[in-house]
Amino acid sequence: MKLKKDFFSRNANVVAKDLLGKILIRKINGRNFRAKIVETEAYFGEEDPASRAIKKGDLRETMAMRAGTILVYGVHNSWLLNIVTGKEGRHEAVLIRALEPLNFEANTKGPGVLTKAMEIKKDFHKENICETGVFWLEEADKNAFEIHSSFRIGIKKDLPEKFRFYIKENKFISRK
């Protein structure tokens, strides 16, 4: 079952946690590549020194768009996949940091490489994940797993809260 807009219109913190274990499907040349989300981070545009959305025009604008909007953020030589959450105008998003491939082999252990594996590029920027038809999320099987949290990775000025969430002992998380 596809995840709808309602799923994303909650707080980024809640969505980030709830996204763990969900299935991401990317349709390439008529084939569906399925991967489980195993690691996420929550970002807040306002009052979040880690988020560049607070200053940069386009990012800030995109984070304020409606829930389910895909935000592709380029840094170094990589693309990072985010999904806008919360109510419109709230400046919240969840970063997808790692996936577990289910019906294919690829390196998806990190936010930059998973976008290469899934062929996610700036093309998707500002598209809505509920509407593209080639890229969406589905409810997962009810697998039991334990959620761990930690501080966000690679951030210069982080908040004193743990906004990174990952599935305990999963082999595909980007870092321990």
Add this chain to the structure above:
DNA sequence: CATATGATGGACT
């Protein structure tokens, strides 16, 4: 147009 700067990845100790 020139230059600074990373929400990185991979190689290495």
Add this chain to the structure above:
DNA sequence: GTCCATCATATGG
């Protein structure tokens, strides 16, 4: 853990 190549953006002239 540390080091650094690399390139799409943002910003300033």
